[in-house]
Amino acid sequence: MEKYLKRKASSSTGNNDASNNVIDVNDLPWDPSERTKIIIYNPNQRDEIRRQYLVRGPFQPRGHIFPTKVIGAKGRRFVVTWFDQFQWLEYSVKVDRAYCLPCYLFRDQGGNHGIEAFVAEGFNSWSKKDRLMHHEGEVNSFHHKALKKCEDLVNQNQSIVIALRKQTELMKTEYHMRLNAPVEVCRYLLENALRFRGNNESEKSMYKGLFLGTLKLIGRTNGETEKVILQNAPKNNQLTSPKIQKDLVTCFAEEVLKGVIGEIGDDVFALLVDESSDVSRKEQMAVVLRFVDKVGVVQERFVFKKDFSAFFMSWIHLLKDEDILEAIDLIGTTKGQLQMLRENGFDQVLEKCYSFCDKHKIVKLDMAEAYVNTKSSRKRMNINNQHYYNYDIFNTVLDMQIREFGDRFGEISSDLLQNMAALNPRNSFSQFNKSSLLKLSHMYPRDFEDKERIILEHELDIYYHSVYNDVRFANLNGIADLARLMVATRKHLSHPLVYRLLKLTLVFLLQLLLLKDAFRR
Structure with a gap:
């Protein structure tokens, strides 16, 4: 069976x-x-x-x-x-x-x-x-x-399927009005960097946050819109939920980013990415794009992402191109001052400490006495306080600073900034140096081919005489002004390789940020 x-x-x-x-x-x-x-x-x-x-x-x-x-x-x-x-x-x-x-x-x-x-x-x-x-x-x-x-x-x-779901023209118009209102609210809040949500968004709350509050204000000022939004809209189609708000913000972020990418095109740009945590210990990522636009103006776009939502801001030329020239002098000067402070600075610091102790009646430490480790008082180190605080503390900290400064601004960084300074148009192009600019082109091997460097060598001579004898270039304050004026006078077309070198210098944001931050600290 x-x-x-x-x-x-x-x-x-x-x-x-x-x-x-x-x-x-x-x-x-x-x-x-x-x-x-x-x-x-x-x-x-x-x-x-x-x-x-x-x-x-x-x-x-x-x-x-x-x-x-x-x-x-x-x-x-x-x-x-x-x-x-x-x-x-x-x-x-x-x-x-x-x-x-x-x-x-x-x-x-x-x-x-x-x-x-x-x-x-x-x-x-x-x-x-x-x-x-x-x-x-x-x-x-x-x-x-x-x-x-x-x-x-x-x-x-x-x-x-579509026939069953087909809406009348009136329903389509109402939905368009209902959608347009939250979009405009998002646009306003994002442009002014304002928060969306409130702590209590219930019906009885007096303050429901800027998003709902601004949407309600739009309804009061436009009677037709008021008829189709908030309580007058279908319960399942009010377009005010937190998820809808995040979707709208994401759409704005994508459109702004698409515009920035279109503005950059295939041109050169500098990129800086950093991350930090906000007060709620959620990580954030910041991306800064620096580039030269089609009219020769330095543009910077800041992209701020937080917890999978995005917020965009923009600003123009936060860093002055004079920082390049100041940086060249500051690098050498700072290195020398740090070394001098290490060799002769301890006595001055000690004198200031003693003066502070006298002023506030604090017992001063005798530098000639033997040093006692408070964590292990029984273990003798056979050194006095002068040796410990001078060599083990003061010199060690300065050695760390000197080493960090040297790592951040080594020979290559210094040469790069020095060569960039040759583009400075101030004082009738007194800083112009053909040799330095040719060296600068070698620092960008992917942007200049060997045959282009040969052409650049001849183009630099023509460029210098062209701008030096042009009264319109007589009173420029920096390389950013030079880039704008070259585009305005169409000299960027006559000297394309020089203009390319100029743009590469202008978008070199990362080193300038590190440099500026180092001197500020």
């Missing part, structure tokens, strides 16, 4: 298994010869796949060099103008054959006799153009039916 009760084994095939898989429609192959039959895909995803192919359009590599094949003792090949005459036509670079996109998308829905040449096998009889028109056929041909199905699929208003 067991053989009659035994269950039959599953007869599923590999194709059935594959049809249950959900794929990423962005990974669909472009070349027609590499495509899988639509019926192989998951039934719930087939329309989505068809729609993705229709959005892409037929694969038409118009810039491709089509190979020639001998047909009837003559060389024949695919003609690119066929793409204009037969808009459904697509071409496989891989196998040198033509295909029909609509017929491929709906080949498995019956009545597909005679289309295999344009779907599975591919068409390559280049001497028989009439076969293309024959494939289209009459009005009731499979090809025209497939075209109509493509139109219906793209036109979402034709689908049953």
Whole structure:
């Protein structure tokens, strides 16, 4: 009896298994010869796949060099103008054959006799153009039916799902007004760096935060808007929840970032990334972009991200380009002062400490006495207080400062700043040094090719005489003014390599920030 009760084994095939898989429609192959039959895909995803192919359009590599094949003792090949005459036509670079996109998308829905040449096998009889028109056929041909199905699929208003959800024009207008109000509130709060939420946003609360408060103010000033927002809106479509607010802020962040990226384009820029924690101990990330815009003005964009939301601010030229010149002098001077302080500064510091003790009647420590370690008083160190505080404390701290300063501003950094100073236009370009600028170009090996440096050497001579004898360049205060004026006078087109060097100098933000921070501390 067991053989009659035994269950039959599953007869599923590999194709059935594959049809249950959900794929990423962005990974669909472009070349027609590499495509899988639509019926192989998951039934719930087939329309989505068809729609993705229709959005892409037929694969038409118009810039491709089509190979020639001998047909009837003559060389024949695919003609690119066929793409204009037969808009459904697509071409496989891989196998040198033509295909029909609509017929491929709906080949498995019956009545597909005679289309295999344009779907599975591919068409390559280049001497028989009439076969293309024959494939289209009459009005009731499979090809025209497939075209109509493509139109219906793209036109979402034709689908049953959309028809059931179709809204009236009044409902669409009300929704647009309801959405526009929170968008404007977000714009205002972000531009002024104001907080959104309140501590208590319940109905009985007197202060519900700036977002809801400003939205209510917009309603009071516009009667039409007031009818469709807050309590007058559907409970499940008020567009005021914290999640909606975060989504709106994210949209603003993406648009601003897209604008910044478009403003930079393919030009050079400096990037500084830092992270810190706020008062609630949540980590934040700050990104600063510094670049030169199309009119030669230094721009800086600050991107501030916190807990997966984003807030954007911008400012223009916070750092003065004179910092480069001041930095060159300060580096050498500071290194010398630190060394002098290490060698001769302890007595001065000790004298000030004694003066403070006398003023406030504090018992002074005798430097000649033996030093006693308060943590281990029994262990004698055989040194006096003078030796401990002078060499073990004072000199050790200064050695750390000198080492950090040397690591941060080594020979390469100093040379870089020194070479940058040669671009300074003040005092009628008195700092101009051709040799320094050529060295500066070598510090940017990826921005200047060897042949460009040869051209730069000659261009620098012409540039110097051009700006030196031009009265418009006589009273410039820094390299930022120089960049703006070069664009205004179109000299950035006459001296493109010099202007490129100038932009690289202007966007060199990171070193300046470190330098400025080091001197401030």
